[in-house]
Amino acid sequence: MRVLVVEDEPRLAANIVASLREVGFAVDHASDGLEAWQFAEQGIFDLIVLDLMLPGRDGKSVLRLLRTKGLHTPVLILTAQEGKTSIVELLNCGADDYLAKPFDLGELIARSKALIRRSKGTSSPLLRVDNLEIDTVRQTVTWSGQIIELSPIEYRILEYLAHRPRAVVSKKELLEHLYDYDWEHHSNVIEAHISNLRRKLTQLATEPVIETLRHRGYRLRVESAQ
Amino acid sequence: MTSSASIARRLTLSVLVLELLAAVALIATVANHERHIQFEAFDANLRATANALLGSVQESETKDGSIQLDRQNLVLPMRAIYSVTNSEGLVLGAQGTPPELPHASGTVTKTKMAGHAYRFLVLTGERSIDPGTPHAVYHHIRVVYGLPEGRVWHTVFEGIRFFAISTLVLLGITALLLTWLIRRFLLPIGELAHEAERIDSENWTFRAPQSSKHFVELRPLASSIEKTVLRLQRSFEQQRRFTSDAAHELKTDLAIIKSSLQLLTMRRRTVEEYECGLSLGLNDIGRLEKTVQEMLTLARLEQAPKELKTCDIAEVLQEVIVQSHSFAEMKKVRVAHRGFEEHIGVPMGKEDALLLCSNVLINALQHSPSAGVVDITAAREAETIFLRVRDHGSGIIEEDRPFLFDAFYRGDASRSRKSGGTGLGLSICKAICNRSGGIITIANHPEGGAVVEIRLPIFSPNPART
Numbered sequence: 001m002r003v004l005v006v007e008d009e010p011r012l013a014a015n016i017v018a019s020l021r022e023v024g025f026a027v028d029h030a031s032d033g034l035e036a037w038q039f040a041e042q043g044i045f046d047l048i049v050l051d052l053m054l055p056g057r058d059g060k061s062v063l064r065l066l067r068t069k070g071l072h073t074p075v076l077i078l079t080a081q082e083g084k085t086s087i088v089e090l091l092n093c094g095a096d097d098y099l100a101k102p103f104d105l106g107e108l109i110a111r112s113k114a115l116i117r118r119s120k121g122t123s124s125p126l127l128r129v130d131n132l133e134i135d136t137v138r139q140t141v142t143w144s145g146q147i148i149e150l151s152p153i154e155y156r157i158l159e160y161l162a163h164r165p166r167a168v169v170s171k172k173e174l175l176e177h178l179y180d181y182d183w184e185h186h187s188n189v190i191e192a193h194i195s196n197l198r199r200k201l202t203q204l205a206t207e208p209v210i211e212t213l214r215h216r217g218y219r220l221r222v223e224s225a226q
Numbered sequence: 227m228t229s230s231a232s233i234a235r236r237l238t239l240s241v242l243v244l245e246l247l248a249a250v251a252l253i254a255t256v257a258n259h260e261r262h263i264q265f266e267a268f269d270a271n272l273r274a275t276a277n278a279l280l281g282s283v284q285e286s287e288t289k290d291g292s293i294q295l296d297r298q299n300l301v302l303p304m305r306a307i308y309s310v311t312n313s314e315g316l317v318l319g320a321q322g323t324p325p326e327l328p329h330a331s332g333t334v335t336k337t338k339m340a341g342h343a344y345r346f347l348v349l350t351g352e353r354s355i356d357p358g359t360p361h362a363v364y365h366h367i368r369v370v371y372g373l374p375e376g377r378v379w380h381t382v383f384e385g386i387r388f389f390a391i392s393t394l395v396l397l398g399i400t401a402l403l404l405t406w407l408i409r410r411f412l413l414p415i416g417e418l419a420h421e422a423e424r425i426d427s428e429n430w431t432f433r434a435p436q437s438s439k440h441f442v443e444l445r446p447l448a449s450s451i452e453k454t455v456l457r458l459q460r461s462f463e464q465q466r467r468f469t470s471d472a473a474h475e476l477k478t479d480l481a482i483i484k485s486s487l488q489l490l491t492m493r494r495r496t497v498e499e500y501e502c503g504l505s506l507g508l509n510d511i512g513r514l515e516k517t518v519q520e521m522l523t524l525a526r527l528e529q530a531p532k533e534l535k536t537c538d539i540a541e542v543l544q545e546v547i548v549q550s551h552s553f554a555e556m557k558k559v560r561v562a563h564r565g566f567e568e569h570i571g572v573p574m575g576k577e578d579a580l581l582l583c584s585n586v587l588i589n590a591l592q593h594s595p596s597a598g599v600v601d602i603t604a605a606r607e608a609e610t611i612f613l614r615v616r617d618h619g620s621g622i623i624e625e626d627r628p629f630l631f632d633a634f635y636r637g638d639a640s641r642s643r644k645s646g647g648t649g650l651g652l653s654i655c656k657a658i659c660n661r662s663g664g665i666i667t668i669a670n671h672p673e674g675g676a677v678v679e680i681r682l683p684i685f686s687p688n689p690a691r692t
Contacts, residue, residue, distance in 0.1 A: 080477040
């Protein structure tokens with residue numbers, strides 16, 4: 001999952017970015033409102049963490065613009081001024097949640113995950129596809145109760161696919177949502193990780209769980225019972 | 227004084243009391259006048275009747291050479307008392323018994339008769355028989371005629387009663403009219419008070435009602451309330467903004483510290499990572515400490531000074547230039563100064579003066595381009611010292627100018643935090659200047675760069691060293 005952190009205070013931004021990366025998000029950072037909009041309008045983010053007081057263009061106007069342009073990326077507002085802009089007003093502007101500074105990093109991460117979950121159409125932290133069970137909080141994967149050891153990037157690919165089982169996810173989409181701009185990567189890294197992931201899963205399953213559709217992308221296969 | 231007094235009631239009452247006093251005076255005057263007229267008429271009446279009595283003696287037939295009173299043509303009131311006597315004291319005619327009265331003719335005498343006040347007129351005349359003949363006889367006649375005064379007083383009292391009743395009726399009508407009029411006139415005051423009552427810390431709008439602007443007497447009050455409310459609103463807004471900005475600043479600093487430490491505890495880390503994290507955390511705490519320190523300084527400066535302190539600003543400037551030398555070298559900026567060899571006393575403590583000068587100088591150094599120059603000049607004009615600090619940087623943005631001395635104001639919102647400033651430096655400078663009766667301004671130099679000008683009153687040519 002890819003998160004955009006918009007925060008002008010460099011030390012705070014660094015801490016938020018670092019903590020989100022620690023839990024496996026791809027994170028980009030914008031330090032002013034104009035940069036934030038340039039990032040956000042690409043529509044490649046699964047969540048935007050938005051500070052309100054920004055140089056260039058303030059957080060609320062970025063949020064308004066985002067919603068006016070029809071972008072539905074969940075937005076988590078960070079604010080230190082509870083009085084000035086009321087929470088009600090922010091929520092009515094299209095914000096999904098808010099945190100008051102000084103906030104708890106653990107809470108920020110939990111809320112971020114919950115917002116992403118809900119935007120993908122599920123509220124349970126457990127993703128189940130057939131015998132496959134993904135715990136998005138502990139970041140563990142089991143097949144019929146048996147734990148599968150995955151590398152962080154393999155886990156992220158699997159989690160991304162599991163949010164939309166049976167849907168075809170292009171390689172471009174995977175690259176956009178799993179890597180931030182700071183990440184050195186080539187387009188064929190996805191193929192390498194997919195093949196590793198498929199190998200680990202096929203050891204337990206009878207048939208390949210991840211299908212490759214030539215020139216189209218990948219799909220998490222669901223048993224015929226579905 | 228009673229707890230609640232009403233202007234309307236007092237005004238009405240005062241006017242009514244004055245009216246009443248005037249009415250009493252008027253009635254007294256009128257009654258006196260009436261009495262006078264009535265008595266004149268009464269006396270004329272006495273005289274006429276007495277003359278008639280005298281006339282009837284003069285006109286009557288004589289009988290054996292003696293005179294008599296012929297009352298046939300006379301109609302006299304029942305309560306009249308009279309006597310007509312000749313010179314020998316023989317009574318020619320009488321009704322009742324008149325008292326002993328002086329002999330002078332034409333005198334009116336008041337006297338009491340059987341409990342009633344009477345007025346008597348004495349009239350003397352003579353009856354001549356066969357005048358112009360040798361056997362002419364002259365008889366002296368004395369007429370005393372009196373009537374009770376009661377009738378006159380009755381008329382006078384009737385007049386007074388009429389006036390008193392009319393006055394009371396008039397007073398009643400005026401009271402009603404006054405109450406209505408005064409209420410009407412006081413209405414604008416009521417409206418003004420009602421409007422003023424609506425002002426509180428949440429609602430600072432005060433628009434003087436049209437009615438209060440209409441009256442010359444109320445106009446100054448209304449406009450002074452308007453001005454006061456506006457001033458209060460501004461200072462309240464300023465306070466609120468300061469509190470909110472200060473809270474924002476402190477919360478941001480706290481958020482940094484909290485997140486730095488929480489980041490460290492997210493998983494086990496190497497000793498180096500912990501060390502690095504803790505040193506960053508300490509830096510963050512240092513920043514918070516500086517912000518709090520400056521806020522406290524500002525709070526101290528905004529209170530009136532307890533005692534008058536003075537210092538030598540020339541000496542302070544030299545000291546500040548020496549102190550900032552290493553920073554200037556690091557920025558590769560040269561500090562040029564001229565015009566302050568002599569001692570110049572200013573009414574501020576040395577610590578404050580150091581803070582003021584170093585804040586301004588460091589600010590100029592920060593905004594100077596590398597290999598630039600910061601010019602410091604001091605000029606003396608009468609009892610004022612002008613200090614100008616000019617940098618050759620990009621200058622200030624004109625729109626920011628009115629707010630540059632506001633606490634936590636950031637023209638470029640991100641700049642001040644990134645450059646390590648707390649956003650209080652210039653506010654502190656302004657507070658120091660204000661406290662000493664000085665002025666600080668900032669403007670762009672026509673040839674580029676910003677100029678900070680500090681104007682301070684000179685305290686004495688040889689200040690006491692602190």
